[in-house]
Amino acid sequence: MNPVFEHCKALTFDLFGTVLDLGGSLTPHLKNFIDENGSDLEPKVMWQQLRYRQRIEQYQDSLIELGHSGYLETVQKAFDYVARANKLHPTPKQTKNFMESWKNLSAFPECLDALEKLSKRYKLIALSNGNPWFLDHLTKNRIKFDFDGVMSVEEAGGFKPKPGVYRRAARNLNLEPGEIIMVSANSFDVMGARTCGFRGAYVNRYGLPFEDTYDIYKPDITVLNFTELVGALMPYENS
Numbered sequence: 001m002n003p004v005f006e007h008c009k010a011l012t013f014d015l016f017g018t019v020l021d022l023g024g025s026l027t028p029h030l031k032n033f034i035d036e037n038g039s040d041l042e043p044k045v046m047w048q049q050l051r052y053r054q055r056i057e058q059y060q061d062s063l064i065e066l067g068h069s070g071y072l073e074t075v076q077k078a079f080d081y082v083a084r085a086n087k088l089h090p091t092p093k094q095t096k097n098f099m100e101s102w103k104n105l106s107a108f109p110e111c112l113d114a115l116e117k118l119s120k121r122y123k124l125i126a127l128s129n130g131n132p133w134f135l136d137h138l139t140k141n142r143i144k145f146d147f148d149g150v151m152s153v154e155e156a157g158g159f160k161p162k163p164g165v166y167r168r169a170a171r172n173l174n175l176e177p178g179e180i181i182m183v184s185a186n187s188f189d190v191m192g193a194r195t196c197g198f199r200g201a202y203v204n205r206y207g208l209p210f211e212d213t214y215d216i217y218k219p220d221i222t223v224l225n226f227t228e229l230v231g232a233l234m235p236y237e238n239s
Contacts (some may be wrong), residue, residue, distance in 0.1 A: 001235050004199055004220050005181065008156040010173055011118060011149075011201075011233075012127035012193070014184035015135070016159075018203055019115075019165070019226075020105045020128075023047055023054075027239035029101040035090045046082060055129060062158040070129045070154070075102065102134075107143045108205075115145050116227035121234055127169050129159050134173065149173075161192020170196075181220075183229065186210045190219050203228060 016022055023044070030050075031043040048127035066190055079098055085089050090098075111122040118124060124147050132152040139150055152171060168181035170177045175199030184190050187210045190200040194217040202210060205228070209219060223229045 001233065002220055005233060007179055008122070008181050008199055009179045010123040010125060010168075010175055011181050011183050012125045012169055012198070013147075014153075014182075014186055014189050015126055015128040015130065015138065015143075018183065018185040018207075019095065019107050019111050020138065022051070022105065025105045026098075026101060027100055033083075033094055034088070036094065037090075039086065039088055041086050041088075046086065049082045049085070050078050053081050057081075060160040062162050068154060068157045068159075071128075071159075071224060072099065072102065072134060074159075075099065103137065105138060105142055107223065110225055110227045112143070112145060114230045117230050117234060118146075122181075123148045123173070125151060125169065125173065126152075127151050127160075127165070129153050148219050160186075161188050161195075163192065163196050166193045166196040168199055171199075181233070187219075190216050195217070201232070203229065 011018055017037060027043045030046050032182060034041050034043055034046065054074050057077045061069050061074060076095065076099055077096065080090065114162050115124060126139055126147045129151055130138070132154055135150050136151055139145060139147055148173065151169055153159055153165045156168045158164060166177065170180060173180065177198065181199040181201055182190055183192030183201045183203060185203040185205050187202060187208065190202045191211045191213050194200045201220040202222045204222050205225060221232050223232055
């Protein structure tokens with residue numbers, strides 16, 4: 001095990017894209033929308049555009065400081081923007097259908113088994129940008145794992161990587177930041193946590209580069225999936 005993890009007691013998990021397979025779950029619904037509108041736009045391209053636009057919506061939400069709106073609210077804004085940018089004009093029913101599809105997100109196949117193993121050593125906390133009611137639904141009905149805690153960024157009033165999110169999580173857990181490992185497939189999330197003193201595990205499912213940042217804010221480990229994460233954090237238990 002990496003020696004920086006020796007005194008770690010808890011793991012905080014991003015959910016969207018880390019535990020939950022957003023692209024695999026939602027791209028088929030985008031294809032239905034595109035086909036209904038007679039467009040030749042590739043669903044994967046629209047998904048990439050939507051995720052990019054959603055991040056912009058989240059950053060604007062935090063920076064403008066008009067009041068935190070919520071994760072699903074930024075999803076809907078991003079969907080509307082990207083659809084119009086591609087000369088598509090969703091009906092209210094089509095928008096509602098796409099938003100409803102988010103309730104049926106599926107976890108990556110190896111996650112549940114890995115979470116069960118990790119729970120034998122660490123306290124496991126979902127630390128997500130999602131709306132509180134939405135996170136309750138996803139953890140209970142889609143991931144089907146009993147986390148030790150589920151924390152929405154709404155407690156801190158802004159989206160990750162706002163520093164207050166990570167500081168609030170440490171306070172809630174009554175732990176020093178260095179006793180917590182942030183696990184995320186979003187490199188901005190790992191970097192944000194690292195700037196607040198967390199340890200960081202980057203789940204690089206998509207072969208993407210890490211943020212261009214100072215070495216001290218880079219992840220302590222980079223893994224391909226949760227199976228590798230268990231091997232890195234619990235090497236002796238799995239040898």
